[in-house]
Amino acid sequence: MLSRRTFLTATATASAAALTAPAWLPGLATPAAAAVSLPITLQNNSGSAAPVYAYISGADTTGWPGFVASDGTFQRLPNPSATLTPTPDYSIALGATGTSTTVPLSEYVIGGRVWFSTGQKIQFFVNPGPGLVQPGFTSSDPNWLTDWTFCEFTYNSANLYANISYVDLVASPISMQTTGSSGTQTVSPLPAGALASIASGLISQHASDGAPWDTLVATDSSGAVLRVMAPTHATTDFGGYWTSYLDQVWSRFTTTPLTIDTQSQGTFTGTVSGGVLTFSGLNDDGVAFTQPSAADIFSCNSGPLYNSGGDARGAVAARLGAALNRSTLLLAGGENQPGGVAASQYYGNAITNHYARLVHQYATIGYAFPYDDVGPTGSAPVDGHLQDPAPTSWTIALGSGVTGSGGGGGGGGGSVSAYSTIQASTYSAQSGTGTEACSDAGGGLDVGWISSGDWLQYKGLDFGNTSPVQVLARLASGAAAGVSGAVQFRLDSTTGPVVAEIDIANTGGWQSWETVPMNLGSSATGVHDLFLTFGTGSTSDFVNIHWFTFSAT
Incomplete structure (x- = not known):
């Protein structure tokens, strides 16, 4: 198994080798290579009134370090004569919370990171070589009191590979979503309150065994937790702990x-x-x-x-x-x-790695130490990564989950308004279905190959304090004569309460789209996971779905 180790160390140049695309079986068409251009959408879902800045760092295909500017061009760093020379300011100022900024990436970037900081900018430096010096893990670092976080990626002709890892630290939550030849993929953020819970757990562990777990917690001047560092970055020696x-x-x-x-x-x-x-x-x-x-x-x-x-x-x-x-x-x-x-x-x-124990207790994904992927053959991975050989979009959100046209139901630790237009392809999980290019207005992907027993899950839909009265779904069907089925909207599980059911038969073709409304049969308030389940008396595929939304009128 491969370890999803961090692509860069705190003082290293961006020189990670490019990841390769998976081998394709003989006789199958090789998928299109990743295009040089890729729209990167940066979302501020922090909920904070403080300014938020983003940075995209990495190396070009020659291994030279630099930053992606707001116009999508890669800016190579100068090779200074002195160590710790400040880099030019390549911060990308984001709008207020709830808004998005798109960067039209126009070059491949390897060994990259997407950074966010809240309240103030990150200070980056460059050493002769050149080598990018990134935020470190000691109180003498100029970024020690800055609220910063990051995800990692490599983007080349073979694929986009991006991941969220806790091998170095746990900080403000990030979520990601891609669309492309592999469909829609989502990595959910750290659940709300998890950072504080991990920090509290480490402080309690120190009180219990005397080991310096508490020194892994970094706080600002008010005592708020900024980040929790992995023991590899401990400022106090664990000595003979083991x-x-x-x-x-x-x-x-x-x-x-x-x-x-x-x-x-x-x-x-x-x-x-x-x-x-x-x-x-x-x-x-x-x-x-x-x-x-x-x-x-x-x-x-x-x-x-x-x-x-x-x-x-x-x-x-x-x-x-x-x-x-x-x-x-x-x-x-x-x-x-x-x-x-x-x-x-x-x-x-x-006696154990209590940092890893607490990360896995409160986080749903993410490596807590190198080789955290080691496990019995066939065991589920714990990493949070996305990989697509031909991506068409990549969205990274600070705070709650990815939202809007780039998001939908994949918010994980956050919530998504049930009254927004939710693209069917942005499911959190599914069984039995597939995605395909959609010719309906708005384009994108639809979910097809749906037959009896299949299902789709959308995490964290917020119905508010008053129940909607109607659901509208954009559906198409090329089912054979006499074949019809039901699309059921359920709360919290595939066998949960049915709040609405839409019956559908042939609409004239798999891309002949109709907006089908249906009144809710029972109420839905608050935040729920929504499941779409599908049933028919036939074993054949019977419906495609492009999007759905709930309505208060």
């Missing part, structure tokens, strides 16, 4: 073999002798598996957990590092990694 746990692990595997399935490079079994964990048949590249330090465990890439890359030692180190962060090696089944222990048993020991 020692007693490691002593027990090394004792166990003196007599019990530890088997690690690399899931790509074979399976290796090892035991401890003379304080060294040795795996039979594994070339350790001269770096023995002795007891690691706290810094080694948190980083998964130093000391004995040095990761040599895509070879067998690297795969073993990644899985051993993941097991240590999750404290699973003393559990029944812990002698078989990574499949011997269920995810529900992670972080159960008093």
